[in-house]
Amino acid sequence: MEERFANAAPLPGRIHRLHDLALDLWWSWHSTARQVFRRLDYGLWRTTAHNPVRMLRAIDPERLHAAAQDPEYLLFYDQALAALDQARSSKGTWWAAHGPPLNGRAIAYFSAEFALHQSLPIYAGGLGVLAGDHCREASDLGVPLVGIGFMYPQGYFHQRLSNDGWQEERYERINWADAPIEPALTPEGKPCVTAVPLGDRTVLAAVWRVRLGRVRLFLLDTDLEENAPWDRELSARLYGGDREMRAQQEIILGIGGVRVLRLLGIEPAVWHLNEGHAAFVALQRIRELIEKGISFESALEEVRRTTAFTTHTPVPAGHDAFPFHLVEKHLAGCWGNLGQHRQQFLALGEYDSGHGAQFNMTALALRTAANVNGVSALHGEVTRLMWRSIWPDRAGDALPVKSITNGVHVPTWIAPGILDLFDRYLGSDWLEQHDDPALWDRLAEMPDEELWAARQVLRIDLLAWIRERLRQRWTIERVGPARVVTAGAMLDPQSLTIGYARRFTAYKRPELLFQDAERLARILNDAKRPVQIVFAGKAHPADEPAKHHLQRVFRRALDPLFGGRIAFIDDYDLHVAHFLVQGCDVWLNNPRKPLEASGTSGMKASLNGVPHLSIGDGWWAEGYNGRNGWLIESGTNPDDLAATDSADAESLYDLLEKQVVPAFYERNERQVPVRWVQIVREAMRSNLPRFSTRRMLKQYVNEMYLPAIAAAVK
Numbered sequence: 001m002e003e004r005f006a007n008a009a010p011l012p013g014r015i016h017r018l019h020d021l022a023l024d025l026w027w028s029w030h031s032t033a034r035q036v037f038r039r040l041d042y043g044l045w046r047t048t049a050h051n052p053v054r055m056l057r058a059i060d061p062e063r064l065h066a067a068a069q070d071p072e073y074l075l076f077y078d079q080a081l082a083a084l085d086q087a088r089s090s091k092g093t094w095w096a097a098h099g100p101p102l103n104g105r106a107i108a109y110f111s112a113e114f115a116l117h118q119s120l121p122i123y124a125g126g127l128g129v130l131a132g133d134h135c136r137e138a139s140d141l142g143v144p145l146v147g148i149g150f151m152y153p154q155g156y157f158h159q160r161l162s163n164d165g166w167q168e169e170r171y172e173r174i175n176w177a178d179a180p181i182e183p184a185l186t187p188e189g190k191p192c193v194t195a196v197p198l199g200d201r202t203v204l205a206a207v208w209r210v211r212l213g214r215v216r217l218f219l220l221d222t223d224l225e226e227n228a229p230w231d232r233e234l235s236a237r238l239y240g241g242d243r244e245m246r247a248q249q250e251i252i253l254g255i256g257g258v259r260v261l262r263l264l265g266i267e268p269a270v271w272h273l274n275e276g277h278a279a280f281v282a283l284q285r286i287r288e289l290i291e292k293g294i295s296f297e298s299a300l301e302e303v304r305r306t307t308a309f310t311t312h313t314p315v316p317a318g319h320d321a322f323p324f325h326l327v328e329k330h331l332a333g334c335w336g337n338l339g340q341h342r343q344q345f346l347a348l349g350e351y352d353s354g355h356g357a358q359f360n361m362t363a364l365a366l367r368t369a370a371n372v373n374g375v376s377a378l379h380g381e382v383t384r385l386m387w388r389s390i391w392p393d394r395a396g397d398a399l400p401v402k403s404i405t406n407g408v409h410v411p412t413w414i415a416p417g418i419l420d421l422f423d424r425y426l427g428s429d430w431l432e433q434h435d436d437p438a439l440w441d442r443l444a445e446m447p448d449e450e451l452w453a454a455r456q457v458l459r460i461d462l463l464a465w466i467r468e469r470l471r472q473r474w475t476i477e478r479v480g481p482a483r484v485v486t487a488g489a490m491l492d493p494q495s496l497t498i499g500y501a502r503r504f505t506a507y508k509r510p511e512l513l514f515q516d517a518e519r520l521a522r523i524l525n526d527a528k529r530p531v532q533i534v535f536a537g538k539a540h541p542a543d544e545p546a547k548h549h550l551q552r553v554f555r556r557a558l559d560p561l562f563g564g565r566i567a568f569i570d571d572y573d574l575h576v577a578h579f580l581v582q583g584c585d586v587w588l589n590n591p592r593k594p595l596e597a598s599g600t601s602g603m604k605a606s607l608n609g610v611p612h613l614s615i616g617d618g619w620w621a622e623g624y625n626g627r628n629g630w631l632i633e634s635g636t637n638p639d640d641l642a643a644t645d646s647a648d649a650e651s652l653y654d655l656l657e658k659q660v661v662p663a664f665y666e667r668n669e670r671q672v673p674v675r676w677v678q679i680v681r682e683a684m685r686s687n688l689p690r691f692s693t694r695r696m697l698k699q700y701v702n703e704m705y706l707p708a709i710a711a712a713v714k
């Protein structure tokens with residue numbers, strides 16, 4: 001069927017659609033479809049890190065034949081393909097019942113990163129995971145969304161540690177044949193390639209397509225022979241290179257992205273910018289409108305009405321800003337008829353964040369989008385404060401920034417064992433209505449024993465996986481003994497396990513736990529009630545202080561004082577995240593408030609019955625209800641950083657000693673920690689429906705897309 005499978009074992013007729021299924025990432029969030037590949041060859045499933053495209057290129061023909069004759073296997077196969085066909089049709093969806101008629105128009109969703117699967121390393125962290133979850137949910141609800149981003153051939157880096165815990169970055173070229181992507185074609189069936197003017201030259205970008213059920217993603221790639229070597233590098237890596245490289249990437253994403261949609265014959269009704277990276281969309285759209293004879297002012301108004309913008313961080317360094325000369329240099333070829341309004345356009349990005357006026361991508365997006373949101377209630381407030389100078393003539397409470405709290409895609413993040421439990425106690429159609437809080441009252445009927453047993457299995461599975469991973473590092477990669485110790489060789493499958501996995505960066509305070517090392521050691525080494533901590537996370541390649549934090553955590557893990565009960569799992573990615581958010585007992589988050597805009601890993605943990613132990617920042621400021629986890633709070637003056645750190649650490653130790661550890665180890669006559677299970681159940685009941693992408697996407701549709709659509713269709 002496809003070139004990539006030319007040398008692979010041919011598929012027997014009875015299961016001839018396996019290639020089709022493997023190339024649609026829809027399989028990744030459907031348990032029956034996952035079974036189709038898992039059962040086909042469990043060994044390959046494991047060694048390829050769950051990559052069916054790679055599996056089908058490597059599989060032994062014998063196995064395919066056996067599967068084609070196995071009635072039990074065929075049951076899964078038939079069910080999965082019938083579900084796939086249904087998932088590609090637009091009939092009977094939530095959107096069909098609730099969405100406005102769009103006459104074939106789409107919602108274009110721009111993002112610099114998308115976390116779709118570990119086989120496509122085109123994401124760095126939370127922003128990408130949110131974008132991936134947004135697209136998966138759009139497919140489930142039938143929202144006619146089209147994603148636009150980059151296909152970075154070298155992706156984001158893989159993390160390895162030296163024997164002394166120093167982060168090393170490795171970039172690996174993606175093997176196209178093993179990735180679930182295909183060249184995108186225009187309506188005429190030609191390869192889609194666009195030309196983007198950059199400075200005084202033209203750069204070509206090819207386009208790859210990724211399928212997610214009803215949703216398609218189009219990913220730009222400048223690694224074409226026709227381009228100069230330095231231009232081929234433009235899309236090589238995510239967040240690699242310097243500011244000049246970044247400015248050029250963003251021009252290609254914004255301007256090239258609009259052009260790609262035109263080439264593909266896709267007519268967006270709404271343009272959603274996930275973070276400011278793609279804000280040059282406005283330039284290209286205003287230019288197009290001016291070329292149709294519309295004035296600059298009307299064109300800007302039209303663009304504003306139909307643009308939605310989501311900002312994601314209150315940390316100043318998280319907002320791209322460039323010196324004007326850099327922007328002018330690289331935009332030189334982009335103006336066309338907009339040239340006479342060049343100064344007006346450049347003024348849309350002007351912003352002084354304390355180091356003189358620069359061209360700021362967030363400012364540009366804020367001034368060219370009528371629909372703006374922050375990603376939690378608290379972050380909405382912080383955003384209004386932070387950017388109020390953008391709207392000098394509006395009062396503080398009239399600033400046009402809404403809050404839509406993030407969510408996570410439940411079918412993607414739920415553990416199979418928990419999914420089975422819900423199937424049994426909530427009714428088989430629970431997934432269809434999982435954002436309805438009333439449904440979750442039925443959790444009361446689930447026996448403590450079963451919930452606890454499921455939680456135990458998940459922890460045991462996590463620890464087995466950690467051990468297997470370190471065995472591979474030891475036997476195949478030949479790492480030193482220090483790496484084996486720190487990778488969790490001494491962890492124990494029965495001990496209370498705390499997870500801390502997130503990007504290493506100063507404001508997230510990865511070392512807060514170590515403020516009082518002796519006290520922490522006493523907590524961990526309690527003979528009857530031992531506690532262990534699993535760390536994971538990458539430091540941005542240019543964030544030197546963060547690499548030092550990471551190295552110090554590594555050295556703690558090696559320090560006998562902590563009894564081998566601290567581990568660092570390297571190369572945090574979607575795959576690692578799945579194991580950690582499902583298998584730990586407690587999920588820890590201790591950022592410096594209010595710098596965590598939302599956070600989403602704690603939501604993934606909660607839905608699996610892993611309660612959150614966190615500062616009241618981001619989503620937890622609205623999620624904590626006194627019974628579904630724990631709140632770290634100190635009430636000190638937030639401007640006194642050292643005092644806040646000490647007080648927060650104090651609060652954290654207190655919670656561990658007086659609440660978390662006792663509840664976990666207090667067992668009834670059947671060895672069930674009843675009080676603990678109550679918290680687990682409440683974490684699921686209260687958080688799962690509210691912090692699901694389903695709730696979130698419906699809110700985006702109602703509060704951000706519908707107003708824009710009403711304006712566009714007028």
Ligand SMILES: *Cc1c(COP(=O)(O)O)cnc(C)c1O
Pocket residue numbers: 124125126127129501502503572573574577578598599600601602604
């Ligand atoms: C969910 C996730 C994140 C974001 O989690 P935070 O709580 O926002 O830090 C980052 N990386 C990966 C791999 C994830 O799965």
